[in-house]
Amino acid sequence: MNDYGPRAKSASRVIARTSTTVKNSVLDRMAALLEDHEKVLLAANAIDLERSEQAGFNPAQLDRLRLDGSRVRSMAAGLRQVAMLPDPVGEVAGGWLLANGLQVEQVRAPLGVIGIVYENRPNVTADAAGLCLKSGNAVILRGSSSAMESNKAIVTVIRDALAENGLPEDCAVLLEDGSHEAAVEFMRMNGYVDCLIPRGGKSLLSTVIENATVPVIIDGDGNCHIYVDSHADIEMALDILANAKLQRPGVCNAAESLVVHRDVAAEFLPLAVNALPGVELVGNAGAREIVPLMGIATQEDFGTEYLALKMSVAVVDSLDDAISHINTYGSGHSEAIVTDNVYAAERFLREVDAAAVLVNASTRLVDGGELGLGAEIGISTQKLHARGPMGLRELTCVKWVLRGNGQVRK
Numbered sequence: 001m002n003d004y005g006p007r008a009k010s011a012s013r014v015i016a017r018t019s020t021t022v023k024n025s026v027l028d029r030m031a032a033l034l035e036d037h038e039k040v041l042l043a044a045n046a047i048d049l050e051r052s053e054q055a056g057f058n059p060a061q062l063d064r065l066r067l068d069g070s071r072v073r074s075m076a077a078g079l080r081q082v083a084m085l086p087d088p089v090g091e092v093a094g095g096w097l098l099a100n101g102l103q104v105e106q107v108r109a110p111l112g113v114i115g116i117v118y119e120n121r122p123n124v125t126a127d128a129a130g131l132c133l134k135s136g137n138a139v140i141l142r143g144s145s146s147a148m149e150s151n152k153a154i155v156t157v158i159r160d161a162l163a164e165n166g167l168p169e170d171c172a173v174l175l176e177d178g179s180h181e182a183a184v185e186f187m188r189m190n191g192y193v194d195c196l197i198p199r200g201g202k203s204l205l206s207t208v209i210e211n212a213t214v215p216v217i218i219d220g221d222g223n224c225h226i227y228v229d230s231h232a233d234i235e236m237a238l239d240i241l242a243n244a245k246l247q248r249p250g251v252c253n254a255a256e257s258l259v260v261h262r263d264v265a266a267e268f269l270p271l272a273v274n275a276l277p278g279v280e281l282v283g284n285a286g287a288r289e290i291v292p293l294m295g296i297a298t299q300e301d302f303g304t305e306y307l308a309l310k311m312s313v314a315v316v317d318s319l320d321d322a323i324s325h326i327n328t329y330g331s332g333h334s335e336a337i338v339t340d341n342v343y344a345a346e347r348f349l350r351e352v353d354a355a356a357v358l359v360n361a362s363t364r365l366v367d368g369g370e371l372g373l374g375a376e377i378g379i380s381t382q383k384l385h386a387r388g389p390m391g392l393r394e395l396t397c398v399k400w401v402l403r404g405n406g407q408v409r410k
Contacts, residue, residue: 125151
C-alpha cells in the first residue's frame, strides 16, 4: 500500500499539465480497446459472477456486477462522450479588476489524486477513470473483491491507453488487495489522496465515515420519492412511477417511496398496483384503506433504500404533508412531483431538501449521462463543494490567480 500513493501522486503532476488533445486521445483509445477486448472483459466478468452466485448474491447485486456486450459498448460510448465535453481545467470561473490595477481570477484546476471506493459495478471503473483523467486527475480505484477480475481487465485496458499516448500508466491505479485492512489504509493516505469518493451501500459509507482521514465526498444512498399531487395527470404519474421503480430497481436513482395526495389516492393506488407487477408494497393506514392487501409500513420502511422490488406508500392530506414526509424520510438524493399545478410544483422545488428535484419526470433521469455531463463519478448527497451528479467540473477545484505590476499591501 505504501507504494500506491507516491506512484499516483507523481503521475498526477503529469496528467495535470497534459493538453486536452492528448487526454481526449487517451479516452478515445480506452473506448476502442474496451470494444476490442470485449471477450476478455466478459470472460473475466464470468469468473466474478460465478463466484458471487456461489456466495449467495441476490439478483440486484448480480445485476450490478454483470457485464454484457451492451454494457461494454455503453462504457465505451461514455468515454467517447466525456472526450467530447469541454475540458474544465484552466476554465476561468470568475474574475475582476481591482482599483489598484490587480487582476483577480478564479481558475479551475485538478484536485490531484482522486480515490474511488465502490462495490460490485465494474462499469464504475471505466467511468471514474475517464472522468478523472479528462479533469486532469490521477485516480486510485478500489473496487470490491467480488468484481476484482472484471476490474483488473478494465484497468489493464486503461493503462495500455495511457502508455500508448505517452502518459504514466500510474495515472490509473487499481488496489488489488480486497481486505478491510487495506481499504482502511487507503482511506488514510493523507498527503497522497486529495479526495475520496465512496460509492456503495450503508456499510461502506459507515466504514468511510468512521475511518477516513482524507477529504471525502459522500455518494449517499437514494431513498427517492415520487409524489402524486392532487392535480396530477394520472396516466403520466403511472408512467413515471413505473419507469422510476421498474426500469432498474437496484440503482440509487430508482424510486423507493410513493407519496399520494388523498384527493387522488382512491383512483390512483389501484392503478399503481397494476403498474408495478412483482413489487411488494407496504403502506400507512391511508394507503391500506384503499389497498387492503398492502403490507404495514414501519418507520424504518419509509426510510429504507430497498434496491429491490419493494416500495413504501404513504397517503397524505396536503402538499405540506408530502413535503414534510419527504424531508423526514428522504436521503437528499432525488425527489419528484407529478402535478399540473404550477404553484405546487414551485413550492416542491423550493422546499424539498434534495440534491435534485424534478417536476413531471422520473428520478431515473438524475444521472450524469442523462443530464449531459458524460458518465458521472457519483451523485453527492452532501452540500459542500459538489452536490448531485458529479461530472468534470465537480472533479476540479478553484485556484486563485492574481496578476499585478508591482502592487504591495499597505
